[in-house]
Amino acid sequence: MKYVYVDESGSPHLNDEYQDSNDYYVICAIVAEEEHHHSRIRSSKDIVSRHAGVGELKSSNIGLASNRRRQILMDIFQEEINAFCLVVDKRRIWRDSGLRFKPSFYKFLHRMFYNRLKSSSLEISVYADEYGRSEFMESFEKYISSETSLLESFCFDGSRETPLIQIADVVAGSIRRIYDGIDDNSLIPDQGRNQLVIEEWPPPDATQDQLETSHDTDLVIRSIALRNARVYVEKMMLSDEPESILRADAIRYLLWRFEMNPGKYIHRQEIIDHLHETSGATLNPTQLTSRIFADARDSDVIIASSDGGVKIPYSADDLRRWMARTESQVAPYLRRAGKARNRILIASDRKHDIASESAFPELSRYLRHL
Missing domain, CATH: 1.10.287 (Helix Hairpins)
Known part of the structure; x- marks a missing residue:
């Protein structure tokens, strides 16, 4: 059994009017194996008491005091506390994707985050910092439990009563400050680098030099496929022709679904329904192939197809x-x-x-x- 304490830093918004000064959103999990769980709880209480007294230890309260923040992080990692962080670069998410809506953004990223965690253990109990209104937390709790069946349990917990969530808050806020360029990498002590795992999303695009020297076939395939699809969309969007706009919308939908789940095929009828809702176009599967996908493929867009549907390819398979x-x-x-x-x-x-x-x-x- 693993016990996981989760908090986040940054705004779960893509819309410019909601964004603060940061471009990154960070989710952090403090992970404790069952045999070390009670000792991690004791250690976190000591750290909170040492640096916040009877108050709550929060990254926002540390603010610009870099030396204090560095000392707190040193104390955290000296206690052999392990952390996993998902760092989301909001600039690289399509502004008109379904993730522009705050609940969708939050649910999608946390689902991906917990799926990543569950891949490393058969049994996980999660305690997440309380977020938003009670109705949202209740619906999210049901959602994440059904989506991630390998979680032993999931619940929201108050950070004031849960020191390990406060630790997650400090680590998440510190990592976001590094990515936002407020602090440099030296903020993380050397011993912390062995106890901190960071995953970036969306994955950075590979440069041409990386593609030419890469031995990872999957990396080359998905990098070229995404690049060509985005170039095609931009080209089609420059036209005023309804057919070009329709083609752009179809490929954008494939890109958005790739964002949501890169391994999943999309049924052709789902794409047809989407195009009908957004543009009023009435297509059948044959017309979708001949009018939309044929032109895209002739323009170097790589679209994988199977009996289960179509998708932007993620791998050689x-x-x-x-x-x-x-x-x-x-x-x-x-x-x-x-x-x-x-x-x-x-x-x-x-x-x-x-x-x-x-x-x-x-x-x-x-x-x-x-």
């Missing part, structure tokens, strides 16, 4: 499934066309080519290799 599906559909047609062509060529002493280069330049090129 996504493309292998698509290639296997393409081979199973296209190869038999080409083989049969090649056989028919050869029969006519043989029967006519090669005088009649039903797939001549002049009539079918692309098809004849493929058939020559059969």
